[in-house]
Amino acid sequence: MEETRRDPEDFLRQIRREERAKQRGRLKIFFGYAAGVGKTYAMLKAAQAARRRGVDVVAGYVEPHARPATTALLKGLEQLPPLTVEHRGIALREFDLDAAIARRPQLMLVDELAHTNADCCRHQKRYQDVDELLGAGIDVYTTVNVQHIESLYDTVAAITGVTVRERIPDRVFDGADQVELVDIEPQELMERLQAGKIYREEQAQRALVNFFDEKNLTALREIALRRCADRINRLAERVRLAEEGGYCTDEHILVCLSSSPSNAKCIRTAARMAGAFKGSLTALFVETPDFPSLSVQDRAQLRENIHLAGQLGASVETVYGEDVPFQIAEFARVSGVSKIVIGRSSTRRKYPWRGPSLTDRLIAAAPNLDIHIIPDDIAGYYRAKRVRQRRTGKVGPDLLKSAALLAGATAVGFLFERLGFTEANIITVYILGVLLTAVITKKRVYSLVSSAVSVLTFNYFFTVPRYTLAAYDRGYPATFAIMFIAAFLTSTLAGRLKQQARRSVETAYRTKTLLETNQLLQRCDSREAIIGTVAGQLVKLLRRDVVFYPARDGRVGDPLSFPAQGGAPRAELTAENERAVAAWVFQNNKRAGASTGTLGSAKCLYLAVRVNEVIYGVAGIALDGEPLDAYENSIMLSILGECALALESENAMREREAAAVLAKNEQLRANLLRSISHDLRTPLTSISGSAGVLLESEKNLDEGQRRQLYSDIYEDSLWLINLVENLLSVTKIEDGTMRLNPTAELVEEVVGEALRHVSRKSAEHHIQTHFPDEFLLAKMDARLIVQVLINLVDNAIKYTPVGSTIAVSAARKGRWAVISVADDGDGIPDSAKARIFDMFYTVNSGVADSRRSMGLGLALCKSIVTAHGGEIAVADNTPHGTVFSFTLPIEEVTLHEQ
Known part of the structure; x- marks a missing residue:
């Protein structure tokens, strides 16, 4: 097994x-x-x-x-x-x-x-x-x-x-x-x-x-x-x-949410069923076009029911549509729901012409699902209360539009009558006018009144006897009824299409905002950019003020305000009590503030921006007494989740960069130790060996042999001193403690000082200096530039044969002083020039005596010259050899006559 x-x-x-x-x-x-x-x-x-x-x-x-x-x-x-x-x-x-x-x-x-x-x-x-x-x-x-x-x-x-x-x-x-x-x-x-x-x-x-x-x-x-x-x-x-290992059963319980007081019983029953079947629980709310007209009490009851479903472990979802049973059945089919729990009041249909109930239509729409109907005799009959919407616009414009369309339809009717068209064509024109009225007006009442007035107008102008509301033909009443029904149905369908289009636009806008947030976050390269992007998207989506508290050293930092109207930030949203609520959310990793059971007197709803138990900040949404609806809350949580993931990625990237720097420093340390262990052994062995010979056999050595041993000890000591100086300089550059003290210095004097400290083996070479400008001043830290020149000259001495010529020159080139060290040795291969200034890189790595290079000198030269704002380069000398040159900024000196 x-x-x-x-x-x-x-x-x-x-x-x-x-x-x-x-x-x-x-x-x-x-x-x-x-x-x-x-x-x-x-x-x-x-x-x-x-x-x-x-x-x-x-x-x-x-x-x-x-x-x-x-x-x-x-x-x-x-x-x-x-x-x-x-x-x-x-x-x-x-x-x-x-x-x-x-x-x-x-x-x-x-x-x-x-x-x-x-x-x-x-x-x-x-x-x-x-x-x-x-x-x-x-x-x-x-x-x-x-x-x-x-x-x-x-x-x-x-x-x-x-x-x-x-x-x-x-x-x-x-x-x-x-x-x-x-x-x-x-x-x-x-x-x-x-x-x-x-x-x-x-x-x-x-x-x-x-x-x-x-x-x-x-x-x-x-x-x-x-x-x-x-x-x-x-x-x-x-x-x-x-x-x-975890598993999940096939049972998926769906409970339908509403603003009914008895809906809480359905939610509790569904939660007990989900627990008994060890399945998942989803609470679904179908938002219809009538939702904006719900009363304040019904909205509050709906929020309580949604909160109860969340408390009992349900995943709350929202869909939009006018046919509630169809939306429930479609959601159940797409989501793999096995059982539906829905409530039923104790009322009965009082009139035979009323259609089937919501429960009956749901059973017909989802015949293959188990539907559990929860009766509630305690709650009794419930009907959602609607509040009349306030008029947001003036009546005049829509009334004028309706009258103009009716007059236009009548004018076209007279034209059709003169052209010999039948009454059916004129009726069609009036129906078209009613349809246009439904499209261009805001309220349904205009299309309804337009349907009735169109029938009366047609009867008054186009039926016999003319200009009266009487009709001689027995078929006219049926014509009028059919005309009214047709006009009314077309206007109703047009109104529904307008509502669905408006809802589709809102849904598309919210979905676009969510997708746009993801795309914008991918382009953010800093924590501040991520926070600004997410706050801007929340402001655009919710049209409310947003306050963000980023996490700083294990606590919330100073708040960042993002006002919805583009004006000045509201001081009350960042007051001390609001900051205390945000700090509590950060410490306890739970939501608090407005519309919650914790510190509910706050102005904002505060939520932790988190990934699991790691909190990257706290976001505050100014509610101003208007809680978020279920869909807004869902989109807001999705955006904050995207924000948390983006902040986690940014934090991980900074940790990777820090780890890379640490790894680089560790590699540098390892290379230094490796180089020191190999390169210091030979000169130290030579010094100790020469000193041992002098101690044991000094009397048996002639003057020339003793001077040679003294010279070897001295040369090896100078090599060690130069190595230690380079190591100290590299260490200062790596940890950022090297500070420049630039002053105006005469280039000729700096070069002369450097040549006095080069290797004693310089006597075996011909060192020349050339300065076309008698008075060439450059801005530099003389101590560091002397070290650069010593390294370049010693490098030339080390890698050129005895008797070679080394030329040190300086010249003015625009606003720069160019200092060069040229030799006529064997030169550097083209393949090595690209890496010659890399740390620990040496061309002749096979040399094993005390003059072997660690590959620090040229790298140190580049770091010092770069710190001065100049550049260093290597090129071939003519006819053979190598030229190292670097630039320093010219320092102008103004002489005043006395």
């Missing part, structure tokens, strides 16, 4: 998850099926046990109870003072999140996980506070009841008839590190309630009547046990997938 190997990327992702898990705190939930089962008591008992083990435990917030046994367990535990806030004249006690993070214990106790915080708190829900504590590395103990889990809301409401307002997403419960079920028998719970151990006497009596009966409690207990079992199954499945 062939062994299957896991992808290395899976191992990498697993390692990253484990590292994040080590840094993140652990969450333990004490879970019950009703109030009074002992969740808080069990939590405090476990906390006391942890304290006895030496764990630093702090009670962050424990709901005040009138139960002595529970209150007694708080003794010995450090309690964090609650945050007291005033809400509508009532003092509320809330969990102090900032104080908890500042205290930073090992274990924090936070009761009532599903609690809704006061408006002034950072987060809207307490489970968000707990999530921030976990992100800070603090372990948390908390409590929650089964009726507070989001996906079980409808089931609990159907059993108990009680609507639960405070709920937590299923991911919080399923993502807990440990869940402890606190369970007692329903009869025992009712006895405790009657004994006053849970509520006061008045509250207890109401609870016994409304909620705490044996039937409800037994059903809730069963749901809690099943939910714990489901969680265990999910954990076991997750472990099995981690060991065997």
